[in-house]
Amino acid sequence: SQQGEEDPQALSIQEGENATMNCSYKTSINNLQWYRQNSGRGLVHLILIRSNEREKHSGRLRVTLDTSKKSSSLLITASRAADTASYFCATVQVTSGSRLTFGEGTQLTVNP
Amino acid sequence: DTAVSQTPKYLVTQMGNDKSIKCEQNLGHDTMYWYKQDSKKFLKIMFSYNNKELIINETVPNRFSPKSPDKAHLNLHINSLELGDSAVYFCAGASGLGAQETQYFGPGTRLLVL
Numbered sequence: 001s002q003q004g005e006e007d008p009q010a011l012s013i014q015e016g017e018n019a020t021m022n023c024s025y026k027t028s029i030n031n032l033q034w035y036r037q038n039s040g041r042g043l044v045h046l047i048l049i050r051s052n053e054r055e056k057h058s059g060r061l062r063v064t065l066d067t068s069k070k071s072s073s074l075l076i077t078a079s080r081a082a083d084t085a086s087y088f089c090a091t092v093q094v095t096s097g098s099r100l101t102f103g104e105g106t107q108l109t110v111n112p
Numbered sequence: 113d114t115a116v117s118q119t120p121k122y123l124v125t126q127m128g129n130d131k132s133i134k135c136e137q138n139l140g141h142d143t144m145y146w147y148k149q150d151s152k153k154f155l156k157i158m159f160s161y162n163n164k165e166l167i168i169n170e171t172v173p174n175r176f177s178p179k180s181p182d183k184a185h186l187n188l189h190i191n192s193l194e195l196g197d198s199a200v201y202f203c204a205g206a207s208g209l210g211a212q213e214t215q216y217f218g219p220g221t222r223l224l225v226l
Contacts, residue, residue, distance in 0.1 A: 041220070042219045102155040
């Protein structure tokens with residue numbers, strides 16, 4: 001089965017609200033990364049959090065990592081219509097070198 | 113300037129044909145990847161090259177053959193195309209083999225096999 005599983009699969013919110021997406025994984029990791037994919041486009045890296053880190057911020061993004069629960073969350077604050085996209089978590093497992101294993105993604109829709 | 117570029121962007125072809133997708137990166141990265149994204153948006157790694165050497169080869173039919181003529185290019189050749197090969201194929205680059213590396217993705221090649 002996949003390393004990363006995300007929930008919810010789809011999330012629809014109003015502009016200005018916060019959006020929280022969760023990711024769970026199964027095996028020990030070196031790091032966990034979040035990517036965004038706009039419709040019909042490639043993936044764009046958002047944030048990387050190492051296994052020894054618990055929280056990381058980048059602009060309106062906040063990522064947490066709980067290695068004891070094997071889970072991560074991505075929070076987007078004060079969302080904008082332009083944040084509408086699919087968001088993927090991807091893990092680099094301890095045993096897999098630089099291989100990224102992706103979750104199924106969360107489709108976020110921010111309504112203006 | 114585009115960091116990772118792919119051609120073509122769209123590819124429509126008949127079953128049984130042979131086709132190639134090209135990928136070029138101008139970031140000076142050592143490592144390049146091919147991913148396949150299916151209709152449910154699930155992304156799966158296919159191949160990885162580091163300095164022209166194959167380092168990851170997932171369980172992919174041998175109809176798929178990657179070729180890396182130099183560090184900046186990783187092309188994907190597909191023989192005897194099948195309906196199930198329809199997907200979006202993404203090329204990506206990373207600056208090294210290390211576990212902390214961010215990957216930079218190309219815009220994707222949308223392959224439709226009829």
